[in-house]
Amino acid sequence: MRVPNQYVKPSTYTTAIINDGNEHLAGSIQFNTADVRSDTLAATDVSVYVQALVEAAEDHLNGDDWREAAMEATPCEFRPAGSTATGQQIITMADRTVTFDPRKNWDNQTISKGAVLAGSVIFTEPTDKALAISHRVTILDHNLMAGFTEGSMAQTADKILRDIELSAAGKIAAILSTAPSTESFSVAKPTGKPVEIAEDLIDTLTMHINQTVGTELSDFVVLLPVSLVAVLNRAAQRAGVGDLEDLIGASVQPYSGTDYGLFLLPKLFTSLSYREGRDGNVWKIQATRNGAHQCWDLEIMAVVDIVANGKVKVKLTADGLQTDTVAFPMITNVKLT
Template sequence: MKPNEYKRPNSYSTAILSPDSGSIQYNVGSVRPEHKAATDASAYVQALQEALDGYLNGEEWREAAAEKTPCEFRPAGSEATGQQIITLADRTVSFDPRKNWDNQVVKKSEALAGSVVFTEQTDTALLISHRVSILDHNLIAGWTEGSMLQTAEKMLRDIEYTAAGKVARILSTAKSTEAFTEATPTGKPQAVAEDLIDLLTVHVNQTVGTSLADFAILLPASLIPILERAAQRAGVEDLEDLIGATVQPYTGTDYGIFMIPKLFTSLSYRQGRNGDVWRVLVTRNAPAQSWDLEILATVDVVANGKVKIALTKDRLQTETVPFPMVTNIKLTRLAS
């Protein structure tokens, strides 16, 4: 064979070392696809696609998703389900100025105890779309089951954190998000964690929850190492035990910390006609000598809370206005 000339092998050799005699034997036979699977890009992509599709469209993922944030999985062609919850306490609601019959401008009024709060989806839906090109030459040296498992876990975490960041962006401009600005806690991790928990506790929306356990906490991933270290110092298993609430990290732009009430469904995943929430697509990209793997899902954010309030004392004139349901705590650094 000439230099740099490729010739397809027609046999394979296996070396067997006998520990007793120290002899080496060689077995020679024809090449089969299963013997080349560890260097075959198509076999890698197929296994990865099947693993991702099996997990994302299985019960295990749905249980994990529902545990992180209140959500629903609705049939194809249906609308997101709005929620109706009776308020537990009086709550002053600020809204765009409205005029009553006496030509008085009303900017604030109370949502009285016993009135119904209902939710609608936001103006913006979320399309989760992640694509990766798996080049043939990156796999020609071989791969293992463990390396593929690590790749799949990394992909799932990236999708989870990135999608949560997109949800945070939508919530940051939602009409029912009530924003507060607080100074960023400083000091050692334990002190910072205690101050953060104090901030969350102070800003509990008593209308939709009475304790931190009634909320899912959406926070920047940069805070995770601090809270985890504080959990270690406190001797608890993880940061969720430390805070006393479900925690969902997100990456991307820092929009602050969000407190999402568990009593309301916040995310509505659209199912396809086959009942799957996620689509895992694989396409051969011949010019690039690669496989393109794309993961898709569509989510509606059901976070616009609304309630009827009275513009007059006799309650004959009412108006539907946005109701503060999601709390957003923006952390700012003090000027030195």
């Protein structure tokens, strides 16, 4: 066992000599106390770290694994460069009266409510705001000069991807909170132990299911604040189930940032439309050397449209001869107050 501060005879050394062309020589000598080749000293090279991080992000985000995971999390499409998001046409499952901006019919009557009959077709289109996901990470040279390991790099990559996922979901929640097809309700925030809070939340979501776009929670993706994840996971442990998705009985996507409440996104009526670049990749990942601050800037970017605005035709006259297209509430937003 080596004693701290004890002198150890160097076993190997490497030298580097630089000639600037003016007979001014400069160089360095590095000594090692183990049988280490110079080509294995890359664990202190910041450029190697950045290159490995970029390659790992490229392989994952622009590979089949990420696309499969994205489709499991939320309904989505990956469309070629230059194309538009694909709208959907789905038939409603139940009658419903919708309220909309006042419209006038041919008899100069102002109509603000109309019946949407079962079997009517709902058209979906992208929201008026698309989401540009853009995150930058600054990797300072002096933070890595002491060395790094494969494990620390994997932890860093996992943390970056998780932060991007939660932040992007938060931006989606912000867009949905003001979308015309979002119907909002306010309920009292449940209190008590995790099991009690979870039961109240599940009951609340169940009572606010939009029966025209789904019949049970499994027909929806639940978008919820990340602050509820620990509570619901603890309740899942107490209930003896695998995780919060098994507990709720629906797909779950946490989000960070401002708390907009919980959202019920119908799987058959909403989707995310990711834009591919001309190279066929959804994500653009690039590393730029920032010499002024002795660091590397790693940028990860993507653009996604949110296909969540519902449109439907309603009657403005009793005989049905005059109809108009209005916004149809498909997404339920439950605000906890």
